[in-house]
Amino acid sequence: MDENEKKARELIAEAQKKNKKGFFSFGLGSDKTDEAISLYEKAGNCFKMAHNWTEAGNAFLEAANLSLSQKSKHDAxxxxxxxxxxxxxxxxKKSIQCLTKAIEIYTEMGRFTIAAKHHMTIAEIYEKDLVDIEQAIRHYEQAxxxxxxxxxxSSAMKCQLAVAQLACQLGQCDKAANLFEEAGKASMENNLLKYGAKGHLFKAAICHFCVDLINxxxxxxxxxxxxxxFADSRDNKPFSFFQQKLSEALEQENVEAFTTAVQEYDNITRLEPWITSxxxxxxxxxxxxxDIT
Structure with missing residues (x-):
């Protein structure tokens, strides 16, 4: 057995003894319970060093539940x-359950910024680990x-852009177009974000074309x-020129012109995989x- 894991199990055993004695203590803030919480936390860190992630998580959960029983919400x-x-x-999934409990505490405390951060983390887990796009969208929207x-x-816009991209995966191009458009308009009005506005409107236009040609x-x-x-900027000419050619190719149902337009643009500015899709x-x-390339 790894030395760190051995130490962790010793700490767990000691914490359990402290916690049992704590049942006979008067008051919620008993020293024995506080000591048990500290021991569970130390055990969690030892399990982390041993790369025993499940046991580490369980130890931190014990510390959290005991802290909650002590009304120490922030610590919990x-x-x-x-x-x-x-x-x-x-x-x-269990990771999400833990974050959900943390979010409940933070929202109750009025700590909405940190709650939003954890909603983003949950969204990322759903998106990348569990591949549940609908749940990922729900948590990005809440964040x-x-x-x-x-x-x-700025953080809100980052979440909205994530929603827009995921909405495309679900075929919700109208929703995605509106979100990209909203981000583009907001960026136009902000000197710090203005440079990114063209890219947002470019993506919005692509999504609008996916709804239908007239749109x-x-x-x-x-x-x-x-x-x-959007049209006149020297840096933006590839955007508008590409989309004009795209529009013409779609209207004429000209596959060759469509393919050429995509290839020419991709040679100048590499298209993101989801846009290529x-x-x-x-x-x-x-x-x-x-094959469009």
Missing amino acids: ATHYVNASLVLKKDDP ADYYKGEESN GQKALKTYEECYPM LLLKLKKTISEEE
Whole structure:
């Protein structure tokens, strides 16, 4: 047995003894219970060093539950988060359960920014580990809502952009288009974010085209009229030129022109995989061919 794991099990045994004695103590803040919490925390760290993630998580959970019984909500939330971090490696669902308990405490305390951060973590677990896109979207949206309430608009936008990209995977291109468009408009009004506005509107336009051709053409015209920098900026010419060629190819149902437009743009600015996937779906509306590059 690893030396750290051996030490951890000794600490667990000692903590259990302290906790049993604590049942006969008067008052919630008994020294014995506090000592047990400390021992469980130390055991959790020893299990971490031994790479025994499940036992580490269980030890932190014991510390969290005891802290909660002591009305030490902040400490309990910290232990739940620590439990979540180690359990994520072996048991993502249990990791989410721990973070959910931490979120309940933080929202009750009015700590909405940190609650939003943990909703983002849950969203990432659903997205990357459990591949549950609908749940990932739900938690990104909740995080965005909390961030907005705390005037953390940049963080809220980050969550909304994540929702937009995931919505595309579910075929919700209309929703994605609106979110990208909202991010683009907000960025235009912020000097620090203005540079990224063109990219957001570019993605919005692609999503609009995925809804239907007329929708995409209207969006493109609106962006060029309302946001001159979208069409006139020297750096943005590849964006607008590509989308004009894309629009023409779709309208004419010209597969060759569509493929050429994508290839030329991809040579200048590498397309993100999820955008390539959308373009593939667009191409299939005018052809059964599958290779767009």
